[in-house]
Amino acid sequence: MGREDKTIKILIVDDSKAMQTIVRRGLLAMGYDNLEIRQANDGAEALDIVREWDAQLIISDWHMPTMNGFQLAEAINKEMLGIDFGFVTTESSEVKLKAAIEVGAKFIVKKPFDFSTLHEAVLPILQGSSKANDALVSSQEEKQSVAGRIVLPQTSVTAKIINGMTKREVLMEVAEEAQNIEDHMPCLLGLYGGSNKKVLAVAILDVHAASILGAAVDDLSDEEVHIATVEKAIPKKLIANSESVLDVLGTAFFDKQTNQPLELLSVNIVRHTTPALETLTSNLSKERVDFEMAAIGYGTGNLTLITA
Numbered sequence: 001m002g003r004e005d006k007t008i009k010i011l012i013v014d015d016s017k018a019m020q021t022i023v024r025r026g027l028l029a030m031g032y033d034n035l036e037i038r039q040a041n042d043g044a045e046a047l048d049i050v051r052e053w054d055a056q057l058i059i060s061d062w063h064m065p066t067m068n069g070f071q072l073a074e075a076i077n078k079e080m081l082g083i084d085f086g087f088v089t090t091e092s093s094e095v096k097l098k099a100a101i102e103v104g105a106k107f108i109v110k111k112p113f114d115f116s117t118l119h120e121a122v123l124p125i126l127q128g129s130s131k132a133n134d135a136l137v138s139s140q141e142e143k144q145s146v147a148g149r150i151v152l153p154q155t156s157v158t159a160k161i162i163n164g165m166t167k168r169e170v171l172m173e174v175a176e177e178a179q180n181i182e183d184h185m186p187c188l189l190g191l192y193g194g195s196n197k198k199v200l201a202v203a204i205l206d207v208h209a210a211s212i213l214g215a216a217v218d219d220l221s222d223e224e225v226h227i228a229t230v231e232k233a234i235p236k237k238l239i240a241n242s243e244s245v246l247d248v249l250g251t252a253f254f255d256k257q258t259n260q261p262l263e264l265l266s267v268n269i270v271r272h273t274t275p276a277l278e279t280l281t282s283n284l285s286k287e288r289v290d291f292e293m294a295a296i297g298y299g300t301g302n303l304t305l306i307t308a
Helices: 017-028 043-052 069-078 094-102 115-126 129-141 155-163 207-218 222-231 236-252 275-282
Strands: 008-013 035-040 057-060 084-089 107-110 171-174 187-193 199-206 263-270 288-295 299-307
Touching: 008 017, 008 043, 017 035, 017 115, 035 043, 043 057, 043 069, 057 069, 057 115, 069 084, 069 094, 084 115, 094 107, 107 115, 115 263, 155 171, 155 236, 155 288, 187 207, 187 236, 199 207, 199 236, 207 222, 207 236, 207 288, 207 299, 222 299, 236 263, 275 299
Parallel strands: 008 035, 008 057, 057 084, 084 107
Antiparallel strands: 171 288, 187 199, 187 263, 199 299, 288 299
């Protein structure tokens, strides 16, 4: 699809220079080479920066002079800047933390923290899961009916497309039972749509399937797949490889209304199930197929294709 890695702009806000450095190191440890990170000493300075700089994410302390983190979050909302926001804080008041969620905080990481905790909070935002969930919610709120409209790829077609792009053979067969969405977590979620960019179908790969697919493209070592599945963390390279395959798989989805295949709109890491996903996967009126995927040395995983 020609999607390029765009620069991800992140602003760290903390009145402690040491904490700014720790958070910055934690972000860089994720392995992304397209991060642009700036730092601010309080909310007022941060607000001045984001009015001129198109940040996608603010990671802020709560307790700071001049303007605290909560006041910054309120200002971001008031000015409708549309920036994702999260806290790294010592604040422990349940009332205040609840207020932070209500004002739109995507995560709250308690100090002191380790890098894995920070990564778990930040990665869903960098990998688009919140926007993916919004897209699913939007499609459900519009109550658009795609019953009988979208034809899902058959097993033989799915296997042919996948093995046409992999160096290690991937075996595919229809699963005997539909998989519970919670059993897919964390998962790689692909959203498919037409020219109007509305979500018409999704692909859900559990961490095993995403690791198998991503590794099979380049015939990577068994150990790389083992590490990814044990740690439940899919490396960026495996995500990119999986996205390439899912992109081509879109040509096998058929929209009978437009007589056109579907387009892969986005690929996102989803670490926890959401009401929108639960509604989608529990709806018996949806067209759905569950596959078991396997490759020698890599193990087995599950892929679900379902109409939105």
